[in-house]
Amino acid sequence: MERILGVDPGSRATGYGVIISDRGRLSFVACGVIKTTPTLPFAHRLNQIFNGINEVIQVHQPAVAAVEDVFLSTNPRSALKLGQARGAAVVAAMQNGLAVFDYSPKLVKQGVVGYGQAAKAQVQHMVRVLLELKGAPSSDAADALAVAICHANQLRL
């Protein structure tokens, strides 16, 4: 049995989701979105991501973190912002002693929906089905849960 934290990093909104994988049987623990304050300087927003992930780990005590690799944007400026957000989330996990695993967006979609070009709504739907949720989580939270599910599937293989 393993508690897995999934993270979908973003400078505006970082999704997180915690699941339990018990010999391939998945169950939902928690999910949500860390929203950063757009009016704050960027260093403060990175710190909000670090503190948010830190709090989720303190509360839910996952053993591993599966973090989505940031999207290879064609815009280097947004790639730099996304990269910094991801760095803040990864070090928050590392500082709490979690093992950190990286998954590409394509691999996550393949693992959850069945093919790598799946739309966001399909990811939300499949996350809801796989975790037997009553409602669909928000897009960012669903993406984070999908990364956690992807890691759980890798564990079984």
Added chain:
Amino acid sequence: MERILGVDPGSRATGYGVIISDRGRLSFVACGVIKTTPTLPFAHRLNQIFNGINEVIQVHQPAVAAVEDVFLSTNPRSALKLGQARGAAVVAAMQNGLAVFDYSPKLVKQGVVGYGQAAKAQVQHMVRVLLELKGAPSSDAADALAVAICHANQLRL
């Protein structure tokens, strides 16, 4: 009188430099390079950057951090790596309660050498002269000291 930490983030090598600015009079405190282990997974290397900056802050107790904005590379893949390294360094400063300031490479060079397209060797030379060092620091450490000097000059203005 203010203790300023300058940081030049990089995924392989992150330069740092600590100086004191006393009403515009600069003095050298320390400088060095945090080298990450290339064979380790990237999350561990980000954690090495966080821990390295954390240690420098613990030892030298700067009040503010001046962090170079990462170079807008034409390669989005390296921009993502650099971004993550910068994120790790920034949150290390924020977690220690430092105020964090961003400076573009161009502004740093302008402030230290006098023009924005200066070569690395010119930055090394001017840092040595301005801080009255006996030898030139390594390129990464010199860049970090240059960012700290740039911030000190901004304070005076």
